[in-house]
Amino acid sequence: xxxxxxxxxxxxxxxxxxxxxxxxxxxxxxxxxxxxxxxxxxxxxxxxxxxxxxxxxxxxxxxxxxxxxxxxxxxxxxxxxxxxxxxxxxxxxxxxxxxxxxxxxxxxxxxxxxxxxxxxxxxxxxxxxxxxxxxxxxxxxxxxxxxxxxxxxxxxxxxxxxxxxxxxxxxxxxxxxxxxxxxxxxxxxxxxxxxxxxxxxxxxxxxxxxxxxxxxxxxxxxxxxxxxxxxxxxxxxxxxxxxxxxxxxxxxxxxxxxxxxxxxxxxxxxxxxxxxxxxxxxxxxxxxxxxxxxxxxxxxxxxxxxxxxxxxxxxxxxxxxxxxxxxxxxxxxxxxxxx
Numbered sequence: 001x002x003x004x005x006x007x008x009x010x011x012x013x014x015x016x017x018x019x020x021x022x023x024x025x026x027x028x029x030x031x032x033x034x035x036x037x038x039x040x041x042x043x044x045x046x047x048x049x050x051x052x053x054x055x056x057x058x059x060x061x062x063x064x065x066x067x068x069x070x071x072x073x074x075x076x077x078x079x080x081x082x083x084x085x086x087x088x089x090x091x092x093x094x095x096x097x098x099x100x101x102x103x104x105x106x107x108x109x110x111x112x113x114x115x116x117x118x119x120x121x122x123x124x125x126x127x128x129x130x131x132x133x134x135x136x137x138x139x140x141x142x143x144x145x146x147x148x149x150x151x152x153x154x155x156x157x158x159x160x161x162x163x164x165x166x167x168x169x170x171x172x173x174x175x176x177x178x179x180x181x182x183x184x185x186x187x188x189x190x191x192x193x194x195x196x197x198x199x200x201x202x203x204x205x206x207x208x209x210x211x212x213x214x215x216x217x218x219x220x221x222x223x224x225x226x227x228x229x230x231x232x233x234x235x236x237x238x239x240x241x242x243x244x245x246x247x248x249x250x251x252x253x254x255x256x257x258x259x260x261x262x263x264x265x266x267x268x269x270x271x272x273x274x275x276x277x278x279x280x281x282x283x284x285x286x287x288x289x290x291x292x293x294x295x296x297x298x299x300x301x302x303x304x305x306x307x308x309x310x311x312x313x314x315x316x317x318x319x320x321x322x323x324x325x326x327x328x329x330x331x332x333x334x335x336x337x338x339x
Contacts, residue, residue, distance in 0.1 A: 006117035013122025017304025024051025036327030089310030117330035118296030160282025186234035196291035209263035210247030
């Protein structure tokens, strides 16, 4: 344990999904994959059974204080909180959703209180959470509310070895996207992204590439005018403020290998414009990072995968990548605070 480094808090996710087994697999790979110390909030019995389905023996150590997690991490997976349930892979229900929410709330509270260095959230089932009264679109919006910031200021970035991408609009119908775009939206989120890349990833002058909305960048207005009316003015404003920003770039050329060498993050106009290239390039190592929060938060960039839960085929790469990125971001914040 590096002096001053707090363990990460990991929420269980939906117990019927692949989250519990991937948490166990990440701990089992802690040495060879250099996984930073972490603890789980609840679900010890579930993780034990889920890990066993992959042929993994994951011993547990209940700890009351996260400070004690690092001391036992090398020999056992620390668990804070006694909430638990039955492991029923592929069979989500409201009982499991309640456990997932309890785990998320506990982990979030510990990170906000400074007892953990960052938060890593396993995937949840939004429909099951909604059935128990969870009124947020997802965990990101819940975390924004818990941290007391506007939901629009919690920015989702998908990150992998080949690409970082930010969707400027997220969970909405594609038909709604043009009406949601504005100069203010693009500028506000671009500034949050740039500040976070400096604070959390150590990029002194991050390079932002902003995508066009329409084919061929609108083709001079023949295929739409959002580029000239909204995106280009936003790019100009951001440049005037001193940020290294380019665009609007046609979406069909922005994610080529050559283009990616020219920027640190791509800002896309809608969900799939960002997530399709990220998942095509880095599916098993993709990380969902929430920028703009006062706490560090990452998550593997995949869902609950109920159809393969318990079958031992889910790849733990994204969970391990999320843990490692959270550890790196927490370390960057720690170093900046000490400077």
